[in-house]
Amino acid sequence: MALLKPRKRIGKMIDITPDLLHAAGVKALLLDIDNTMTTHNNPVPADGVAQWIDGMKYAGFKMMVVSNNNGERVRKFSERVGLEFEGAAKKPMPSGFRRACARLEIQPKEAAVVGDQIFTDILGGNLMGAYTILTVPYQLESSRLFKLKRFFERLVIRFWKD
Numbered sequence: 001m002a003l004l005k006p007r008k009r010i011g012k013m014i015d016i017t018p019d020l021l022h023a024a025g026v027k028a029l030l031l032d033i034d035n036t037m038t039t040h041n042n043p044v045p046a047d048g049v050a051q052w053i054d055g056m057k058y059a060g061f062k063m064m065v066v067s068n069n070n071g072e073r074v075r076k077f078s079e080r081v082g083l084e085f086e087g088a089a090k091k092p093m094p095s096g097f098r099r100a101c102a103r104l105e106i107q108p109k110e111a112a113v114v115g116d117q118i119f120t121d122i123l124g125g126n127l128m129g130a131y132t133i134l135t136v137p138y139q140l141e142s143s144r145l146f147k148l149k150r151f152f153e154r155l156v157i158r159f160w161k162d
Contacts, residue, residue: 003126004118004156006134013037013114013135014052018059021112024131028062028106030097032115033069033077035137041073045081046138053081062104066096066113068120092124101128118153 007024010016013036021029034040037049056063065078065085074087084103089096094108101108111130115121116137125132140150 003123005160006122006132008133010133011136014048016114016133018056018061021061024112025110026061026112026131027110028064028101028104029056030064030066030100030111030113030125030130032117032121033065033067033074035116035139036114036135037081039139043076043080050081053083062106064100064104066091066100091120092127094124094128097124097128097130117149118156119149
């Protein structure tokens with residue numbers, strides 16, 4: 001169960017502060033797209049996301065988008081927010097996260113994985129040994145698969161002891 005628990009739970013990604021990251025020893029952020037930086041399949045970042053990214057860059061954090069989406073979707077979104085990316089990352093397998101760490105020239109323990117899904121972002125980040133931050137999704141998805149995933153996430157959350 002520990003592999004499914006994030007190190008930190010927070011509202012939206014833009015609520016993450018440099019102080020929080022510095023205290024955790026984080027040097028880089030590996031960011032999910034859908035429901036972390038925008039609504040599902042939306043090509044436009046949510047309000048405040050671009051400014052938050054600029055602020056994190058100014059604070060000295062390296063960043064990269066790590067997404068299970070196809071390369072074209074990830075490329076277009078990443079270009080819009082000015083970040084490099086790893087598409088088709090196959091989360092929760094840690095290989096996409098590890099490639100991102102190698103490209104950023106950091107160790108996995110120096111990374112924070114930020115995302116809205118327990119079974120992809122949090123599990124994958126924990127498997128790699130990163131600091132994991134679970135965000136509240138911008139919008140709940142309507143597909144049956146996502147409804148099922150969110151149901152199981154709620155069950156997992158009930159077992160967490162804060």
